[in-house]
Amino acid sequence: MIKEIIDLINGYGKFFITAHVKLDGDALGSELALSRLLGNLGKEAVVYNQDPTPRNYHFLPGAGDIVHVLPPLEDFDAAFILDCSELERVGDAAAAIGKIRQLVNIDHHVSNDGFCEIRLVDTTASSTGEMIFRLLTALGADIDREIATNLYTAILTDTGGFRYGNTGRETLAAAGVLVGRGADPQWISENIYEKFPRARIMLMARVMQSLSFDCGDRVGSLTVLRRDLEETGALPEDTDGLVDLPRAIDGVSVSALFTEIGEQRFKISLRSKGAMDVARVAAVFGGGGHVNAAACRISGDIATVKRLLFAAMELPE
Ligand SMILES: [Mn+2]
Incomplete structure (x- = not known):
């Protein structure tokens, strides 16, 4: 299935990216990393979320470009629905978003209902961020500091700071690569966990x-x-x-x-x-x-x- 997604990325020009309501670090980090990746490949990508970005994630590279008003959807070739086990999880615009020509679901929830044909679902993955990391690796794409920071955040938060049972060898290996590409663990943790009002x-x-x-x-x-x-x-x-x-x-x-x-x-x-x-x-x-x-x-x-x-x-x- 990763091959189909790579073909789709290579074949299309304009992508819609969204995730579930009640945003978390995995949803945001995955969206922003994928958006940055597509931009680096010369593609156009728009990240839409129904809910506002929580304050402690405003530091994520690209967070300021997220839109909360639905853009004209007929312009898009494909939509990535990230970290969602069902299409409805994206919020009130689910039905409209579902009409975008090609849907791609990347997710790791055990309750995933397989709502679209092209999907990358691995319930053993720690996070959607870890799956985006695999996609990047399969694409042979460059992991810059912006991507590294977003994906590290996705993995860090969904594993409860590398403490939960979903923290596997591949999870830590991915985090290691991301730190090597410029993700700063201390700075990221401080922003997420130590700047509360x-x-x-x-x-x-x-x-x-x-x-x-x-x-x-x-x-x-x-x-x-x-x-x-x-x-x-x-x-x-x-x-x-x-x-x-x-x-x-x-x-x-x-x-x-x-x-x-x-x-x-x-x-x-x-x-x-x-x-x-x-x-x-x-x-x-x-x-x-x-x-x-x-x-x-x-x-x-x-x-x-x-x-x-x-x-x-x-x-x-
Ligand atoms: Mn997740």
Whole structure:
């Protein structure tokens, strides 16, 4: 399939690139690296995202050129849909984007539904960034500092800083090559993880008060209510990473973050240690993800939502 994608890149001139809503480092780094690659090859590429770029990713080379208003889609020869397991993940424009002549999906989610013919899906890859790295290598394309910085960011963030189970030998080898091409690990980490606004830490302090344990103390959870954001001045993106906090507790194998997204409606982010498959739990409620990281939405008051979720985990009470 990589051959088909290379032929398509060589054969066409104008490319549309997008990724999922609720942007993360993998989505952004993959988009910007691919866009830069296409530009280096003399092609035209536009990166479109429905959502704004989170503040801590503004440093990524090319981030300022991302558009958030849909350009005329009939101009494009092909569209790259990155880090998406379903076309719908790109947001409200999914149906329109789906009409672009040629769709290419590059992704690593286990729940990928194979929505288009030309696709590069490897559920063993750490990140879409690692797959873009393979594509670049197969193309024999030059990896400049801009590409290296974006791909290193994609891999770094999707592996939780090279800590998760998806961190393989190839992952680290790719990261090594990228550092050799100018990606600066310290500068990149500082930008992503150590430039938070004060409101984010105030939100964290407040949300930590909601820490609770269930299922025989094997599940640790936090709850973010809308008023927590309002009263601290934090933004929705400031809840990123909160889900990882309970998982760091000894004896906790699953962490859950309940985020109030509407009247009697919660988004639940799940993280697990080891073999516990949270994608299966999320799927019970129509969600999805990976073995160790998944998400879903459930309606009801917080007590009901918690009860439904914990019942689906089938862990001893
Ligand atoms: Mn990813």
